[in-house]
Amino acid sequence: MKVIKHSEDVLKTALMSKDKKLMKHYEKFGPKEQLLLNEAFRPDSVLFRPITLHSDSDWIASHPEPTQDFEQFYHDPSRTTPTPQKSFIYIQPIGSFGDATVSTDDYMKWLKDYCEAFYYGLTVRILGPLPVSHMGCAFRVNEYTRNLQLYAGDILKYLKKKKPRDAFCIVGVTMIDLYPSESWNFVFGQASLTE
Structure with a gap:
């Protein structure tokens, strides 16, 4: 097994920008937002734990991708931000969730609560x-x-056609395996950042 743990300096470089426009955003952070950002720099953080790779076939090991810091993310032309007219995340359950002891409604409630905490400010x-x-x-x-x-x-x-006008995004959730092309064995998920 291999454990990936970044130093405080690496995290600060990735998360904090010296870009003047972004620095103004940081200054407007409320106490909860500041607390969350500072949590990333604590060595004993329960929210930002090291990543453990169990084998060479783990996604991070077998699909290397270039790193992206917050400034690169912020200036990415395909990045979108919510507006008052588009401020809802819609979740579309697809198919059966297959567990008789826990209902689909229970799973969706957990997912709704998680998304509203993670994407603070969106409903x-x-x-x-x-x-x-x-x-x-x-x-x-x-x-x-x-x-x-x-x-x-x-x-x-299908989701693109069904996306409501007030949606920031629509997400399909299923327990059924997915494949992105005939040559792939499976995929965990797939997204369109522009539609």
């Missing part, structure tokens, strides 16, 4: 559950796992 609305058969998406049975898999591209197209 989450849970849409009615959607049977897979109503989506008209392509599917397959994985040759190795024998699990049903849904084609993620069709789900994105």
